[in-house]
Amino acid sequence: MESFIRDIPGRDNRKAHLFSGALIALLLAGVFWFGFSRLGYRFAWGTIYDYRINFLRGYGTTLLLSLFALVLSLILGILFGLGQKSRLLPFRYLSLFYVELIRGTPLLVQILIFFYVIANAAGLNNRFVVGVLIMALFSGAYIAEIIRGGVESIGASQRESARSLGFTPAQTYRYVIFPQVLTRILPSLAGQLASLIKDSSLLSVIAIKEFTMAAREMNANTFSTLEAYIPLAAGYLLLTLPISRLTRLLERKFSYET
Amino acid sequence: MKLELKGLTKSYGPLTVLDRVSLSLEEVHSLVFIGPSGGGKTTLLRLIAGLETPDAGEIVINGHPVEYGSEETLREYRKRIGMVFQAYNLFPHLTALDNITLPLVRVHGYPAERAREEALVLLERFQLADQALKKPAQLSGGQKQRIAICRAVAIRPEFLLLDEPTSALDPEYTSEVLDLIGELRDEGMRLILVTHEMGFARQAADYLLFIGDGGLIARGIPEDIFSGSRDDRVSRFLDRVLKYN
Numbered sequence: 001m002e003s004f005i006r007d008i009p010g011r012d013n014r015k016a017h018l019f020s021g022a023l024i025a026l027l028l029a030g031v032f033w034f035g036f037s038r039l040g041y042r043f044a045w046g047t048i049y050d051y052r053i054n055f056l057r058g059y060g061t062t063l064l065l066s067l068f069a070l071v072l073s074l075i076l077g078i079l080f081g082l083g084q085k086s087r088l089l090p091f092r093y094l095s096l097f098y099v100e101l102i103r104g105t106p107l108l109v110q111i112l113i114f115f116y117v118i119a120n121a122a123g124l125n126n127r128f129v130v131g132v133l134i135m136a137l138f139s140g141a142y143i144a145e146i147i148r149g150g151v152e153s154i155g156a157s158q159r160e161s162a163r164s165l166g167f168t169p170a171q172t173y174r175y176v177i178f179p180q181v182l183t184r185i186l187p188s189l190a191g192q193l194a195s196l197i198k199d200s201s202l203l204s205v206i207a208i209k210e211f212t213m214a215a216r217e218m219n220a221n222t223f224s225t226l227e228a229y230i231p232l233a234a235g236y237l238l239l240t241l242p243i244s245r246l247t248r249l250l251e252r253k254f255s256y257e258t
Numbered sequence: 259m260k261l262e263l264k265g266l267t268k269s270y271g272p273l274t275v276l277d278r279v280s281l282s283l284e285e286v287h288s289l290v291f292i293g294p295s296g297g298g299k300t301t302l303l304r305l306i307a308g309l310e311t312p313d314a315g316e317i318v319i320n321g322h323p324v325e326y327g328s329e330e331t332l333r334e335y336r337k338r339i340g341m342v343f344q345a346y347n348l349f350p351h352l353t354a355l356d357n358i359t360l361p362l363v364r365v366h367g368y369p370a371e372r373a374r375e376e377a378l379v380l381l382e383r384f385q386l387a388d389q390a391l392k393k394p395a396q397l398s399g400g401q402k403q404r405i406a407i408c409r410a411v412a413i414r415p416e417f418l419l420l421d422e423p424t425s426a427l428d429p430e431y432t433s434e435v436l437d438l439i440g441e442l443r444d445e446g447m448r449l450i451l452v453t454h455e456m457g458f459a460r461q462a463a464d465y466l467l468f469i470g471d472g473g474l475i476a477r478g479i480p481e482d483i484f485s486g487s488r489d490d491r492v493s494r495f496l497d498r499v500l501k502y503n
């Protein structure tokens with residue numbers, strides 16, 4: 001029994017891993033099965049078939065929206081991550097306010113304010129664009145913090161070495177700091193992409209036709225709540241699980257330096 | 259190398275580390291700083307390296323005062339000297355070879371190929387050629403420090419500054435680093451070195467400065483400093499550090 005549930009160093013434990021993995025999966029399935037059987041719910045999986053186009057479109061929108069938002073939020077993150085250390089004080093304070101405001105308020109509130117106040121005032125009507133902007137602003141603040149932390153984690157001794165070798169500050173960033181920051185923060189950035197994908201589900205409150213909206217619509221029209229939301233969960237997992245694997249891989253790959 | 263200090267003063271807050279230090283040395287090839295911990299050796303070395311700015315006074319090297327006026331002039335000055343720190347000198351994301359070529363290419367404008375050749379010649383000479391493609395994490399402390407010294411001399415500096423280059427190393431690596439420094443010295447590289455290795459200081463120094471209590475407590479050729487110095491702060495210090503040597 002011992003050898004079935006313990007990860008014993010220096011031994012081939014693949015069977016034990018398989019066993020425990022299957023055990024937990026079964027346990028979870030059991031809990032869900034019990035829950036559903038108590039509910040006495042009759043699944044009508046046919047409904048989702050009728051809505052498949054809606055779901056696929058929503059899935060595509062979520063993916064595309066997240067990717068655009070990621071690129072934009074990287075730019076914002078670099079700008080305001082470095083901005084927090086800028087000698088230009090207005091820029092520094094802009095960066096600080098931005099990061100604190102976004103990180104300190106719920107995404108839902110940001111979505112509503114941006115949509116009803118800012119986008120409205122600016123005459124922005126394309127909901128996809130509004131969605132991209134909101135998610136980019138939101139995610140950008142978190143990436144700014146990731147980047148600031150990454151830059152700070154490069155020790156003072158290395159800046160000093162670069163300084164003593166006659167590097168300009170710009171060269172120090174370009175050749176010494178950024179290459180190291182990039183490898184260090186790649187795992188966190190991948191994690192941020194996963195959050196972005198999940199968090200974008202809140203955009204359904206302003207009726208952007210993304211993945212979650214498809215489920216909400218189907219639920220509203222047919223009252224097949226679980227048939228709508230279970231595939232929704234599976235769809236998000238399909239995106240986030242590979243990213244989480246990738247994150248772990250990156251972490252291992254770059255753990256060489258201290 | 260001609261070195262003059264004129265009323266050099268440096269304070270950190272209320273603490274005056276160097277208090278109007280003056281000195282004039284003609285043609286010294288290897289100058290070694292010794293003295294108690296916290297005495298100001300590193301501070302003086304960093305002032306000479308152009309990494310710190312004095313509060314008052316000036317440093318004149320070979321007749322030219324170090325221009326502390328702006329970061330640009332200081333940078334030009336730093337390009338002409340080599341500096342080796344106690345530890346953590348190398349950039350961890352670059353191979354040994356790239357650590358040496360990066361400043362050659364980016365700061366000194368060498369073509370990449372020539373930088374590579376120069377670096378490989380140096381590594382070869384100091385038996386480090388096998389390590390050329392390794393990252394710092396794969397190297398021993400002694401190898402890292404020897405490569406850091408190679409990087410500092412690759413730019414053909416006017417002189418080389420070393421701040422306790424062996425004190426962060428395991429004792430077994432000390433001698434390989436000291437041997438390398440000794441070799442450079444014998445080839446005519448001018449050096450200024452801070453060390454707690456008294457045997458090495460005695461053997462490698464043309465001239466010694468004993469730094470502490472805000473200034474120079476003693477100075478002279480090694481024989482004079484080591485054989486019964488007049489100042490009892492020096493003899494007490496030497497008694498202490500030589501106890502187990």
Ligand SMILES: Nc1ncnc2c1ncn2[C@@H]1O[C@H](COP(=O)(O)OP(=O)(O)OP(=O)(O)O)[C@@H](O)[C@H]1O
Nearest residue numbers: 270271273275293294295296297298299300301302
């Ligand atoms: N950046 C700094 N800020 C504040 N105090 C400092 C700074 N650098 C050095 N000091 C102080 O100045 C004094 C001299 O320091 P310094 O590093 O020059 O001594 P040292 O002779 O090199 O000592 P050690 O042998 O321990 O390296 C110490 O008391 C130290 O605490």
Ligand SMILES: [Mg+2]
Nearest residue numbers: 299300301421
């Ligand atoms: Mg020191």
